[in-house]
Structure formats: structure tokens, C-alpha cells
Amino acid sequence: MKTRMPRAGRRTAYALVLAAALPAASFGGPADDAYIASRDKYVAAIAAIAAAEKAGAGNDAVVKQDERARADLLKQMTALLGPLSFKGLEIKPSFSPGALYDGDLESGRPDGLLFHDTNYETRIFVSPEPVLANWVNHEAENLGLRAGEGLDSALRWDPFYTQATGSDAAFEGYVTLPLTAQDGETLHAVLGLFAQGDIGNVPPDVIVIGRRSGGRVSVGTTPVPEASKLIPICTKVWKDFESKANALFAAVQKGGKGTDDPRWDKANALRDEGATAVRACYTREIVAQPQFAAVRRKAEALLQKMRGN
Structure with missing residues (x-):
């Protein structure tokens, strides 16, 4: 692709x-x-x-x-x-x-x-x-x-x-x-x-x-x-990005500037990066998962x- x-x-x-x-x-x-x-x-x-x-x-x-x-x-x-x-x-x-x-x-x-x-x-x-x-x-x-x-x-x-x-x-x-x-x-x-x-x-x-x-x-x-079964290694990839993004969102909330805080954009960028990394993880890992045989049959x-x- x-x-x-x-x-x-x-x-x-x-x-x-x-x-x-x-x-x-x-x-x-x-x-x-x-x-x-x-x-x-x-x-x-x-x-x-x-x-x-x-x-x-x-x-x-x-x-x-x-x-x-x-x-x-x-x-x-x-x-x-x-x-x-x-x-x-x-x-x-x-x-x-x-x-x-x-x-x-x-x-x-x-x-x-x-x-x-x-x-x-x-x-x-x-x-x-x-x-x-x-x-x-x-x-x-x-x-x-x-x-x-x-x-x-x-x-x-x-x-x-x-x-x-x-x-x-x-x-x-x-x-x-x-x-x-x-x-x-x-x-x-x-x-x-x-x-x-x-x-x-x-x-x-x-x-x-x-x-x-x-x-x-x-x-x-x-x-x-x-x-649609979660793959643990991919879930971990997501949680790593999500925890960093959530920490920034929390800091933004305390700062009181809302979306004007530059950390807001950085937090959203981290979530996008995490989604891309998760997609890459599934692309790499799912072919070795037991459920992939059902995917091919479907x-x-x-x-x-x-x-x-």
C-alpha cells in the first residue's frame, strides 16, 4: 500500500x-x-x-x-x-x-x-x-x-x-x-x-x-x-504513546490555556503517531496469529x- x-x-x-x-x-x-x-x-x-x-x-x-x-x-x-x-x-x-x-x-x-x-x-x-x-x-x-x-x-x-x-x-x-x-x-x-x-x-x-x-x-x-482480537505486543505499543499523550493533556488542563497551549498539539501528534505505530504492529504481527487463517478463509x-x- x-x-x-x-x-x-x-x-x-x-x-x-x-x-x-x-x-x-x-x-x-x-x-x-x-x-x-x-x-x-x-x-x-x-x-x-x-x-x-x-x-x-x-x-x-x-x-x-x-x-x-x-x-x-x-x-x-x-x-x-x-x-x-x-x-x-x-x-x-x-x-x-x-x-x-x-x-x-x-x-x-x-x-x-x-x-x-x-x-x-x-x-x-x-x-x-x-x-x-x-x-x-x-x-x-x-x-x-x-x-x-x-x-x-x-x-x-x-x-x-x-x-x-x-x-x-x-x-x-x-x-x-x-x-x-x-x-x-x-x-x-x-x-x-x-x-x-x-x-x-x-x-x-x-x-x-x-x-x-x-x-x-x-x-x-x-x-x-x-x-479483531487484540494483540498484546501491539496494545503495549499503544499504551506507551497514550500514557505520554495523556500526561501532556493533564499538564495542559492544569495550565489553563486549553488548545492554545503548544503541548495540546504535541499530545494529539503523539496519539496519531501511536495509531500509526499500532497499525504497523498489526501489519507485522497478525499474519502469525491463529486468527489469520480465518481471515484468509473469509x-x-x-x-x-x-x-x-
Whole structure:
């Protein structure tokens, strides 16, 4: 995995939404191009309605137009992908993104179909490769990718999985999992964690898999509670950083300056360093833990489900 963006930078990237139409695809077939062109028109129309609302028009038109647009795009996406079903998941998928208008977090997500179980824990997102590549090209900067990096890089990049899995928390990858690809198949599997705030000493407990095959890209995620057992040596790493940070916080409290005290920033920096050290510890240690066998079995089972088996 690549070196991550600073935590604050990642949170900003996740909050950005798709305020403009996607650029014209230069790598898809006629059907993919037609879908993207249709999406562009809808986004432009919704933006125009939103501008009129700000000028004093009614306030329901954007949502209504968004619902109509996404219903039509769902039909087009279903036609592009053809019949799909995954064992144990709901037959009827939801359309991604969850909104096309600026101001909604869901509007930044990639286009595709999102299948899930009844608890919304195991999820599989599927998109035509040209449509998803076009989205990655447009969203590269927001995802933290460098100029020129495309779909292959996105499939190895944590922020992509936050968006593609429909999660409201940021994905943090810990350990790359070994899976055997079939002919013509590209795989990237990671054991990690979805988190909305500081991680601290929290073990990984979820698997994500990116799969590229047959002109489609699919992203799957499933919980693996077996992996969430604390590793004592990693807990010690965290406690060492935490005790130093807490001592500084206590000193700040006594000083009465609050966040203006420079020790406040130093204490928070220690917690961030501790979280990074703990993540590195789990990456190093978990592969030798008894529970790692269960992680690999869960990853293989998810991959088979994504393959339609």
C-alpha cells in the first residue's frame, strides 16, 4: 500500500462531492459513452435547477429531478452490466451514487450497482470498467492519486474503497491478503478497518477486495470479527504513546490555556503517531496469529461470491 495522505487531508477528500459533470469518456464503447453522456446531461440539468432555487425558486425540484435521473441511470447501468446476482445478497441492488447534486456526500461516489445483505455488512459494488475508469480519472485528485494515475492505482488505494463500498467511514488498510487470480483477473485484497475518527488501538475487522475481470470492476467487503482480537505486543505499543499523550493533556488542563497551549498539539501528534505505530504492529504481527487463517478463509469466500460462485 502507498503512503497515506495526512488524516485531515483524507477527511477533506472524502467530503468533496461531484459538483460538475464527468468529462467525456475516451476509453469506453458506445454504450458506456452513451451512459456517461446521459449522466452529464442530468448533472448539468440538476445544477441549473439548484442555481434557480438559490435565486428564489421552489426547493423541491432538485430532489425530484435527482430521483428521476437516478432511476433512469439505474436502468441504463443494469443494461450495461447485464444480469447479476450474488449468493446471500439482496436480489435488487441500489444505484450508486446516492445523489447527483452538489451538497450531498453520496454524490461523490462512483457509478455502479451496489448489492448488500440484509444487515448492510457484506456488500458488492459492480461497475463497467470504462465508466469506473472515467470516474477515477475525474476524481483522481480528490482520491489522493497523482496526476496520470488511473484505475490500477485506485484499486490499491484506501480512499477508493471508502467510496466504492458505500461506507460512511474511512477505510484504513492494514495487511494485503494473498489471493490467487484467475486468467484475465486482477485482484487486490486487504484486511483493514472502517473508522470515522482516531483509530488508536483498534484491530482490523473487515476485508475489502477489488476485482477487475471481463470488462467489469467489482469491489466487495465483509466483516471478519475473528481478526479483531487484540494483540498484546501491539496494545503495549499503544499504551506507551497514550500514557505520554495523556500526561501532556493533564499538564495542559492544569495550565489553563486549553488548545492554545503548544503541548495540546504535541499530545494529539503523539496519539496519531501511536495509531500509526499500532497499525504497523498489526501489519507485522497478525499474519502469525491463529486468527489469520480465518481471515484468509473469509477472503477466499468473499472472492468466490464476487465471482458468482
